[in-house]
Amino acid sequence: MAVSDPVRVRIAPSPTGFAHLGTASTALYNVLFARQTGGTFVLRIDDTDMERNRPEYEALIYESLRWLSLGWDEGPDKGGPHAPYRQSERVDVYKEEAARLIQQGKAYRCYCTPEELEAERRQAQAEKRAYRYSRRCLTNPPEGRSVFAVRFKVPGGEVTFADMVRGEMRFDAGLIGDFIIVKSDGYPTYQFASPVDDARMEITHVIRGEEHLSNTPYQLMLVDALGYPRPHAYAHMPLILAHDGSKLSKRKHPEANLILFRDQGYLPEALINYLALLGWNPGTEQEIFSFDELVRAFSFERVQHGGARFDWEKLNWINGEYIRGLSDEELARRLKSFLPQLDEDVVRRAIPPLRTRMYKLAQAVDYLDYLWTDPPTPSLDAETVERVKAAIDALKDVPWEAEAIESALENAVASSGVGKGKFYTPLRDTLTGKKVSLPIHYTLELLPKDEALKRLERAA
RNA sequence: GGCCCGUUCGUCUAGUGGACCAGGACGCCGGCCUUUCAAGCCGGAGAUCACGGGUUCGAAUCCCGUACGGGCUACCA
Secondary structure, rough: OOOOOOEEEEEEOOOOOOEEEEHHHHHHHHHHHHHOOOOEEEEEEOOOOOOOOOOOHHHHHHHHHOOOOOOOOOEEEOOOOOOOHHHHHHHHHHHHHHHHHHHHHOOOEEOHHHHHHHHHHHHHHHHHOOOOOOOOHHOOOOOOOOEEEEOOOOOOOOOEEEOOOOOOEEEHHHHOOOOOEEOOOOOEEEHHHHHHHHHHHHOOOOEEEEHOOHHHHHHHHHHHHHOOOOOOEEEEEEOOEEOOOOOOOOOHHHEEEEEHHEEEEEOOHHHHHHHHHOOOOOOOOOOOOOHHHHHHHHOOHHHOOOEOOOOOHHHHHHHHHHHHHOOOOHOOOHHHOOOOOHHHHHHHHHHHHHHHHOOOOOOOHHHHHHHHOOOOOOOOOOHHHHHHHHHHHHHHHOOOHHHHHHHHHHHHHHHHOHHHHHHHHHHHHHHOOOOOOOHHHHHHHHHHHHHHHHHHHHHH
């Protein structure tokens, strides 16, 4: 592959579960690099696991990536010069390549049953040696069997390659046993399909998670055996870790589901910002980055080598920063789907007191649900009831607008002989049924005047 | 077991031989503001740089070893 080739990168998620944080993170780094170099970003669906694939998971990948504005230039839904982009639709390609390898003596059929392989493995373990396939089907194939997988005959030697984050990598392929490239169901394994497609789709830079670092020599041997040019470089990005330091996985960590972030009201641009900072840093003290700033600042040299724990607290802070930075119009627009019970006008009026109080959009519900639910009427002592009555009197003839309400209330407080806290707390309780609310004048104003007065009179 | 990657405040990190008895951010604690809760502002605590050996006048920074964590080693991806 010539160095001057236009950059082509890709992600290859498998639709075996919801789209998760790791997919977003890898996609982000790929997109950043593509935008930075004027390259092309390809989405390839890696659906070679017939047991676990589900079409709805593929739809979720599209939905999640689009939500994050991590759009692709070529993919199953858009087509492109290397279609199809779904591996299940490229089985002929892999079969053809496997046949070529077999013909050239670089791969062979393996008729071993899972039980036989398991026995080999056990044996090796018992003898305390590293397990490698015995090659019995190469040297002494069994007779009369028809079910087979295809194994790559590992040539051994040393495999070296350039990693943009870790530098020159070197692996001893002598330690790698012959591995399966086509499963007995006819579908390719990841180790086979991935490098074949990368080569055929002319991927120039393979940017993926660190879990694939040790897989790279497997794939490079295949690329060489097939006679394809190798990618210019790889970049193995640090893993996102769960709180306990283990790799964030779909099974163990359902909270890594991207759709859940959207549904809780994390802003896509805030999540992107946080993800970029997890494992990479600009070398300056800047923390908040627009997408364009990320495109300009990102570089693989400044990528962390070790995994990073996902920290909700910091994400919450960044998300809050973004929420506070939104215009009233924009915030109202984004809040809409979280507050279907409210008129646009009410949402709009709620924004000034609301915006500094949320670190995620779904919290608006906690502050505003008193507007569409009827709180229980508190039972107040005689003295408190007098104050509520005073509030009603003060409010009765006031224009229903926050400032007017505030000054009317302040007058009532002044002549009540108690402080604001003591005066407002029962009002808040009566109006919302909660101990925490927006400032009392906003709490009142957002409610229709008759409804507000009704609730107060009920308690008085 | 083998191979690979990693290890700086609770967390994310700055740091590439002397300016570091280690800087920033989140979180935490205290104060101010304040009707509650936030936001904002001010201040503070918090890291013997995993450990042990080297190299060097000098090491968080270089080398070796150990420990710990993670990944891969599947007819999962």
